[in-house]
Amino acid sequence: MRITCEIWKGTDEADGGFVTYEFETDPGNMVLDALETIYHEFDPTLSYRYACGIARCGECAMMVNGVPYLACEKKVEPFMRIEPLRRLPLIKDTVIDRRKVFDHIQDLLPEARDVEEIAQSLQKIDEKTAKEKIENSIRLTNCYECMICQAMCPRYREDGEDFPGPLGLLILMQMRENPAQRTFSKEWETMLSASCLSCGKCMRYCPAEKKPLRLALDLLERAPGTAVRYTCGGYGDARIQEVADYV
Ligand code: SF4
Numbered sequence: 001m002r003i004t005c006e007i008w009k010g011t012d013e014a015d016g017g018f019v020t021y022e023f024e025t026d027p028g029n030m031v032l033d034a035l036e037t038i039y040h041e042f043d044p045t046l047s048y049r050y051a052c053g054i055a056r057c058g059e060c061a062m063m064v065n066g067v068p069y070l071a072c073e074k075k076v077e078p079f080m081r082i083e084p085l086r087r088l089p090l091i092k093d094t095v096i097d098r099r100k101v102f103d104h105i106q107d108l109l110p111e112a113r114d115v116e117e118i119a120q121s122l123q124k125i126d127e128k129t130a131k132e133k134i135e136n137s138i139r140l141t142n143c144y145e146c147m148i149c150q151a152m153c154p155r156y157r158e159d160g161e162d163f164p165g166p167l168g169l170l171i172l173m174q175m176r177e178n179p180a181q182r183t184f185s186k187e188w189e190t191m192l193s194a195s196c197l198s199c200g201k202c203m204r205y206c207p208a209e210k211k212p213l214r215l216a217l218d219l220l221e222r223a224p225g226t227a228v229r230y231t232c233g234g235y236g237d238a239r240i241q242e243v244a245d246y247v
Pocket residue numbers: 152153154155156165166195196197198199200201202203230
């Protein structure tokens with residue numbers, strides 16, 4: 001199968017542009033395989049990031065024909081326009097600056113409390129609540145940290161300075177649900193979720209099978225006083241149709 005890949009190359013919008021590569025590949029190959037072919041056979045300056053190759057680490061997320069995918073689980077198509085996740089800080093080509101995104105989230109989340117305070121809060125939790133929280137926190141760790149939700153969140157993209165984005169909200173819920181870590185005030189949850197538009201677009205694009213983001217937003221929604229009341233469709237074909245709304 002002959003494919004054409006237009007890949008965005010550069011370190012920022014001002015100096016970047018699309019470069020086209022055409023070559024034969026197996027139709028069963030993934031986008032990551034195509035990037036490997038380009039790197040090894042045509043262009044050793046191409047930058048892309050991956051680690052696991054089996055849709056678990058989230059490192060290979062990028063846009064393919066305007067839709068966010070994990071490159072290691074997206075099959076090749078005859079024509080592909082490949083770009084980095086949009087409006088996230090860029091290092092080069094398809095590689096976003098994940099450190100900057102995490103640093104920004106960390107700046108907005110509450111400080112860790114001291115050990116004594118954690119021990120006291122643990123004593124107040126009954127067995128059933130602790131079990132529920134442990135189950136929730138395990139499910140929340142099924143997030144691949146691919147940052148697709150972050151890139152597709154309209155609020156984060158337009159005005160993310162005081163809003164940690166969907167990944168930030170998920171990390172907030174990971175912190176809250178883990179009984180060995182900390183509980184924090186409803187004011188924090190309200191403040192950090194206040195900018196959420198409740199559009200559900202982050203969930204629709206999440207590639208994680210166990211839907212950690214759905215649980216995180218459910219938990220936020222249940223918390224009294226929080227602003228999140230999302231309305232989300234499913235995940236699947238709908239994402240291709242809906243993408244035109246906000247890309
Ligand atoms: S529901 Fe919409 S605004 Fe809220 S975090 Fe998700 S994508 Fe962003």
